[in-house]
Amino acid sequence: MDQFKELQLFVEVAETGSISRAAEAVELSISAASRYLISLEARLGVQLVRRTTRNLYLTEAGAEFHRRCKSILADLGEAEAVTREAVVRPSGVLRVTASLSFCMLHIAPMLPDFTARYPDITVDVVAAIGGRKGIRARLSVDLRQVVVNRVGIRHQPSRSESEPSCAHFWCLATAWFS
Structure with missing residues (x-):
């Protein structure tokens, strides 16, 4: 038995x-x-x-x-x-880089809830103003702004692409696990 x-x-x-x-x-x-x-x-x-x-x-x-x-x-x-x-309980370090404006508008407001829900995850946010090549090796997530216009996709929006014919999207460009 x-x-x-x-x-x-x-x-x-x-x-x-x-x-x-x-x-x-x-x-x-x-x-x-x-x-x-x-x-x-x-x-x-x-x-x-x-x-x-x-x-x-x-x-x-x-x-x-x-x-x-x-x-x-x-x-x-x-x-x-x-x-x-x-x-079940996730832990570790989550490294995110995105533009300063995206960090301020989208990531920063989510951090208190995220850290309360996942206290064993340390979030390392890099608000990038210029190039990101030097920090890519340490990243978990890299967010980039992509512009779609009539010609195709460009990774960085230029000043002339603020016209209504262009659509701006944020996308996950790269993901490395370190």
């Missing part, structure tokens, strides 16, 4: 005082729950629960076993939660 399921069932029996409610809590049939409890007592060589026609009572050994099992199951649940969180 599954020892973990036996312990879960026993703790539920001790706390609810009922095999049927405990069976429902651990998703077993009543007969399977009875077999699990009998198997646990046989394996330990001690009676944990006194059964009457109307009630269940823990023996002295059952009360001590319940206390220890409850602690073990709580520790196991905590270990699982910590492990799950470590896998």
